[in-house]
Amino acid sequence: MEPKQPGNKKMPDFDKLNDRIIAEIPSQPMLVIKTNLDPKNVTDNNPYYQSRDINDPKEFKEYFEE
Template sequence: MKKTLPDFKQLNDRIIAEPSHEPKLVIETNLDPQQATEENPYAEGAQRVSKTFEAFFQGDES
């Protein structure tokens, strides 16, 4: 017997938020960590991370 997934509109056990139509204000302060790996849950326990990882979290466009 093959299980079928419920229709997406019938799912009521999760919240899917709509994207905001308002602009966001992001401010960097002197309290922010200096390294991309500090207090970052995606780098938790990692000794080294790639340059791409660091660039992504530091906002570099390279």
């Protein structure tokens, strides 16, 4: 039996979306808190930042500054 309203025709194909970061589910709960003691530059002391591995540094900074 076909659904009566299968979905929105204007919705993009999920596999073609490139503006999202889809991460693996962590094995343990995690709490991340940003404080006034954090460095102003998100690349300072950031274990995820290695300049040779980052394709788009602007996108990286925007992600961590949110």
